[in-house]
Amino acid sequence: MKEDSLEITGYRFSAVAAGIKQPGSERRDLALICADRPATAACVTTTNLVCAAPVEITRERFKAGSCQAILINSGNANAVTGRQGIDDALVLLDQVAQHLNIDRRLVAPMSTGVIGAPLPVDRMRAAVPELVAGLDATKAPDVATAMMTTDTRPKTVLLNETIGGRSVRILGMVKGAGMIAPNMATLLAVALVDVRVEAVMLGKALRDATRNTFNAITIDGDTSTNDTVIALTGGAPFAEELGSDHDATQAFAGMLQTACANLARQVAADGEGATKLVEIRVRGARDKRDALTVARTIAESPLVKTAFYGQDPNWGRIIAAAGRSGVSFDPDRLDLFIDGIPVLKNGAPRSDEWEPQAAQAMKKREFFVLLDLNHGTAEASMLTTDLSEEYVRINAAYRT
Amino acid sequence: MKEDSLEITGYRFSAVAAGIKQPGSERRDLALICADRPATAACVTTTNLVCAAPVEITRERFKAGSCQAILINSGNANAVTGRQGIDDALVLLDQVAQHLNIDRRLVAPMSTGVIGAPLPVDRMRAAVPELVAGLDATKAPDVATAMMTTDTRPKTVLLNETIGGRSVRILGMVKGAGMIAPNMATLLAVALVDVRVEAVMLGKALRDATRNTFNAITIDGDTSTNDTVIALTGGAPFAEELGSDHDATQAFAGMLQTACANLARQVAADGEGATKLVEIRVRGARDKRDALTVARTIAESPLVKTAFYGQDPNWGRIIAAAGRSGVSFDPDRLDLFIDGIPVLKNGAPRSDEWEPQAAQAMKKREFFVLLDLNHGTAEASMLTTDLSEEYVRINAAYRT
Numbered sequence: 098m099k100e101d102s103l104e105i106t107g108y109r110f111s112a113v114a115a116g117i118k119q120p121g122s123e124r125r126d127l128a129l130i131c132a133d134r135p136a137t138a139a140c141v142t143t144t145n146l147v148c149a150a151p152v153e154i155t156r157e158r159f160k161a162g163s164c165q166a167i168l169i170n171s172g173n174a175n176a177v178t179g180r181q182g183i184d185d186a187l188v189l190l191d192q193v194a195q196h197l198n199i200d201r202r203l204v205a206p207m208s209t210g211v212i213g214a215p216l217p218v219d220r221m222r223a224a225v226p227e228l229v230a231g232l233d234a235t236k237a238p239d240v241a242t243a244m245m246t247t248d249t250r251p252k253t254v255l256l257n258e259t260i261g262g263r264s265v266r267i268l269g270m271v272k273g274a275g276m277i278a279p280n281m282a283t284l285l286a287v288a289l290v291d292v293r294v295e296a297v298m299l300g301k302a303l304r305d306a307t308r309n310t311f312n313a314i315t316i317d318g319d320t321s322t323n324d325t326v327i328a329l330t331g332g333a334p335f336a337e338e339l340g341s342d343h344d345a346t347q348a349f350a351g352m353l354q355t356a357c358a359n360l361a362r363q364v365a366a367d368g369e370g371a372t373k374l375v376e377i378r379v380r381g382a383r384d385k386r387d388a389l390t391v392a393r394t395i396a397e398s399p400l401v402k403t404a405f406y407g408q409d410p411n412w413g414r415i416i417a418a419a420g421r422s423g424v425s426f427d428p429d430r431l432d433l434f435i436d437g438i439p440v441l442k443n444g445a446p447r448s449d450e451w452e453p454q455a456a457q458a459m460k461k462r463e464f465f466v467l468l469d470l471n472h473g474t475a476e477a478s479m480l481t482t483d484l485s486e487e488y489v490r491i492n493a494a495y496r497t
Numbered sequence: 498m499k500e501d502s503l504e505i506t507g508y509r510f511s512a513v514a515a516g517i518k519q520p521g522s523e524r525r526d527l528a529l530i531c532a533d534r535p536a537t538a539a540c541v542t543t544t545n546l547v548c549a550a551p552v553e554i555t556r557e558r559f560k561a562g563s564c565q566a567i568l569i570n571s572g573n574a575n576a577v578t579g580r581q582g583i584d585d586a587l588v589l590l591d592q593v594a595q596h597l598n599i600d601r602r603l604v605a606p607m608s609t610g611v612i613g614a615p616l617p618v619d620r621m622r623a624a625v626p627e628l629v630a631g632l633d634a635t636k637a638p639d640v641a642t643a644m645m646t647t648d649t650r651p652k653t654v655l656l657n658e659t660i661g662g663r664s665v666r667i668l669g670m671v672k673g674a675g676m677i678a679p680n681m682a683t684l685l686a687v688a689l690v691d692v693r694v695e696a697v698m699l700g701k702a703l704r705d706a707t708r709n710t711f712n713a714i715t716i717d718g719d720t721s722t723n724d725t726v727i728a729l730t731g732g733a734p735f736a737e738e739l740g741s742d743h744d745a746t747q748a749f750a751g752m753l754q755t756a757c758a759n760l761a762r763q764v765a766a767d768g769e770g771a772t773k774l775v776e777i778r779v780r781g782a783r784d785k786r787d788a789l790t791v792a793r794t795i796a797e798s799p800l801v802k803t804a805f806y807g808q809d810p811n812w813g814r815i816i817a818a819a820g821r822s823g824v825s826f827d828p829d830r831l832d833l834f835i836d837g838i839p840v841l842k843n844g845a846p847r848s849d850e851w852e853p854q855a856a857q858a859m860k861k862r863e864f865f866v867l868l869d870l871n872h873g874t875a876e877a878s879m880l881t882t883d884l885s886e887e888y889v890r891i892n893a894a895y896r897t
Contacts, residue, residue: 147820147828177813177828179845212813213846322817413577413612417722420547428547428577445579446613 103237103253105268106291107133107332110236112243115224117217118172118210127221128169128243129193129228130287132332135203137293138164139300141307143324149176150183151206152325154190158205162296164329165203167287168193169244170221171272173210174283176322185216192222196229207325209246209272209283237268244272244285252363258352261345263337266291267352271360273367283323284311284364288356293331294339294349302350303328310357314365314480328353362480371482373405376465379419380476381432387424388477391468394422395479402484410455412440419468430471436464503637503653505668506691507533507732510636512643515624517617518572518610527621528569528643529593529628530687532732535603537693538564539700541707543724549576550583551606552725554590558605562696564729565603567687568593569644570621571672573610574683576722585616592622596629607725609646609672609683637668644672644685652763658752661745663737666691667752671760673767683723684711684764688756693731694739694749702750703728710757714765714880728753762880771882773805776865779819780876781832787824788877791868794822795879802884810855812840819868830871836864 108130115127140159142152158164168190175182186206194201208216241251254269273284288303307326331338339345366374377396382388395401398418404411412433420428433441436458438451458464508530515527540559542552558564568590575582586606594601608616641651654669673684688703707726731738739745766774777796782788795801798818804811812833820828833841836858838851858864 145817145820146826147816174813177816177844177846179829212811212817322813322820411612413574413722416547416577417545417612420545420722426546429579444577446577 102235103255103268104234105237105255105266105289105332107136107336108268108289108329109133109232109234110240111228111231111233112236112239113224113228113231115170115217115221117170117221120217120220125239125243126170126172127224127228128240129166129232130169130240130289130329131166131197131232132164132329134332134334135163135165136329136332137162137296137299138327138329139296139303140205140328141304141326143321145322145324147177147322149174149208149323150178150186151175151208152323153183154186155205155207155325155327158202161202163203164205164327165199166193166197167205167207167327167329169207169240169285170216171209171244171246173208173214173216174212174323175206175208175216176212178213178215181215185218188218189216189221189225192225193229196225205327207244207285207323207327209244209285209323212322237270241270241272244270246272246283248272249367252360252367254356254359254363256352256356258348260348260352261340261342263292263339265339265349265352267356269356269360271364273364283321284326285323286311286326286357286360288326288328288353289332290328290330290353291333291336292339293336295341298341298346299328299330302346302353305350306354306357309354310361311364313478314361326357365480365482368482372462373459373483374463375405375481375483376478377481378465378467378476378478379470380467381470381472382424382475382477383473385475385477387473388475389479391419391422391424391470392477392479394418395466395468396481399484402481405459405483408456408459410435410440410452410459412446415466415468416441426470426472432469432471434467435459436461437467502635503655503668504634505637505655505666505689505732507536507736508668508689508729509533509632509634510640511628511631511633512636512639513624513628513631515570515621517570517621520617520620525639525643526570526572527624527628528640529566529632530569530640530689530729531566531597531632532564532729534732534734535563535565536729536732537562537696537699538727538729539696539703540605540728541704541726543721545722545724547577547722549574549608549723550578550586551575551608552723553583554586555605555607555725555727558602561602563603564605564727565599566593566597567605567607567727567729569607569640569685571609571644571646573608573614573616574612574723575606575608575616576612578613578615581615585618588618589616589621589625592625593629596625605727607644607685607723607727609644609685609723612722637670641670641672644670646672646683648672649767652760652767654756654759654763656752656756658748660748660752661740661742663692663739665739665749665752667756669756669760671764673764683721684726685723686711686726686757686760688726688728688753689732690728690730690753691733691736692739693736695741698741698746699728699730702746702753705750706754706757709754710761711764713878714761726757765880765882768882772862773859773883774863775805775881775883776878777881778865778867778876778878779870780867781870781872782824782875782877783873785875785877787873788875789879791819791822791824791870792877792879794818795866795868796881799884802881805859805883808856808859810835810840810852810859812846815866815868816841826870826872832869832871834867835859836861836866
């Protein structure tokens with residue numbers, strides 16, 4: 098195994114074309130990740146009241162803190178498919194377990210695609226033998242590709258760190274795009290860890306990492322019916338234990354968050370037609386919740402996003418978004434910076450000198466906006482993109 | 498005065514080109530509405546924490562329940578302009594009051610356009626004499642045009658009804674577009690009534706009408722820094738009193754709401770690039786607030802709006818939006834109808850027969866979506882449009 102190849106001890110991968118969306122298509126749309134033995138596992142799933150069959154099954158099966166295989170499909174979300182959706186998924190999982198010769202409760206499903214259409218179970222079941230036969234340590238890139246829907250590229254990350262004298266490796270992959278909005282933007286993410294991490298600690302680390310990364314990018318409306326983040330650890334038979342001392346725990350949580358942050362950034366950057374990746378930082382809020390609400394309102398504002406596209410330092414739109422966020426603050430105490438350039442001080446525009454500088458900063462592919470409410474000590478940030486396509490030109494040009 | 502001309506006893510109108518956005522432009526951007534005597538008046542203004550100077554002044558001046566003239570400009574919102582913004586507006590209002598020879602406190606401002614830029618006071622002040630000199634009973638259409646920003650057409654309404662044996666006339670005009678989002682979409686509306694209506698009753702009728710009409714269309718994020726709705730009544734020296742008996746009060750409130758509903762519909766229909774006007778009805782909610790929240794979440798969902806554009810009865814997106822609205826309901830009890838055609842019953846898709854019918858219904862320019870939560874007796878509706886432009890084609894085609 099080469100140090101920089103997309104492989105990780107204890108896990109194998111496979112992907113095949115099952116014709117899920119379109120019979121006969123040669124696009125790979127059914128994938129399998131399999132640990133060499135039952136892995137210690139955790140998951141974070143959508144908060145949407147309407148959640149998909151695979152989400153319900155994954156939640157249930159992960160309660161035991163153990164998982165050995167993940168069956169992933171694109172092309173069909175298996176959401177709002179009622180009892181039939183559950184039954185269909187269970188049939189497929191059983192089929193996979195049988196071919197892997199493992200306990201059926203150790204297989205979890207992930208699905209993404211159209212809502213409300215029944216899974217093409219027969220075509221999918223027919224593909225399982227080939228899928229299992231194809232398992233190989235080198236095929237993680239194929240899985241990352243098979244889980245794509247409107248993503249323009251597969252998204253993976255590989256981290257190596259030494260924690261408490263032990264080498265720790267995390268291989269992550271994610272599927273999700275469409276920051277810019279009109280997209281289901283289901284987010285499916287998998288993090289595979291070679292060392293074994295105790296389940297309760299893993300769950301906490303995964304929830305924290307998700308909140309600070311995947312939940313801090315603006316995918317339309319926060320959460321789809323299928324959003325799922327899964328972590329498996331200790332896939333190899335003699336995988337080392339991470340250990341439970343405080344330092345190791347903290348170091349691992351940080352490493353997991355780094356992996357998730359890397360993947361989240363790739364999702365944001367894959368927004369359709371996005372030309373900018375912008376971090377919205379809010380500080381000086383009364384509490385974290387207020388800070389997040391303001392950051393999210395700005396990050397999701399079509400007005401703000403079209404101004405980013407137009408490279409127009411139209412700060413009026415930014416603070417108008419803050420003003421309608423529902424969070425209480427004093428407009429006369431706002432300080433605003435665009436990529437570090439002071440634009441507003443105490444709610445009033447500075448002299449005109451900043452404008453060409455700010456406009457210049459906004460020509461970069463990545464920059465940040467910092468709004469200080471001067472109302473407290475809490476802060477938060479969100480990652481967003483511009484709104485770039487043809488149809489927004491009229492609005493991007495609104496001030497010119 | 499012809500019965501169907503856009504005139505109303507007691508009010509005169511004028512509009513001139515003051516070069517507000519661009520010096521020397523011949524586009525009319527400064528307008529005046531003037532009653533023949535102090536009118537009994539009411540206003541409803543934005544709930545945005547960051548509100549414009551004209552909004553602050555209008556709120557203050559309307560406390561007395563009286564107003565004789567409204568100075569309206571497009572091209573500059575006079576928002577986030579600090580103390581200078583207030584001073585600038587007051588200078589202009591004084592100038593208008595002086596030329597009209599009326600009490601300065603009887604003149605109110607309305608502004609729409611760019612945020613954060615100072616008003617070009619000198620150019621505007623220079624235009625006031627011509628503006629006042631041009632006042633004429635027939636020029637309401639000029640005012641409706643001068644207040645436009647990205648609106649594609651002026652929007653007016655004229656209603657005649659008999660209430661308690663008296664003829665009552667309402668002339669309304671509104672400015673606002675950009676349902677589809679990336680637009681400031683400030684909403685400025687004026688309703689002029691020939692009979693005199695008592696101020697407290699007028700205020701209540703205007704608030705109710707606004708809530709059920711202008712606040713029931715999805716303009717991005719609910720409210721801009723400048724949103725203002727003004728009603729003036731009894732502009733003529735010997736205007737009749739409406740009277741305060743219950744029947745007359747109710748009839749007038751209904752008439753005012755009809756006028757506002759007509760204008761709100763015109764605003765929705767003027768959404769940039771909109772090809773559909775869709776009413777989202779939610780019923781069976783626990784309370785009105787829940788019903789509105791669900792309706793609004795659906796109406797503002799880019800996913801739902803692109804499906805409307807694609808004429809795709811993609812009900813999964815509709816109920817996924819409901820599911821993330823934060824309102825609690827049982828997904829297994831949802832009934833969904835597209836333009837009256839039953840699509841979901843008890844949360845499950847009906848047989849496939851409905852699909853071509855629903856797709857056919859969605860080819861119409863106007864249709865409705867009805868979601869029954871079967872959870873209570875409250876209901877609400879929102880008016881929205883599709884998301885139509887070039888950049889959304891990839892998503893509109895997502896299911897095909």
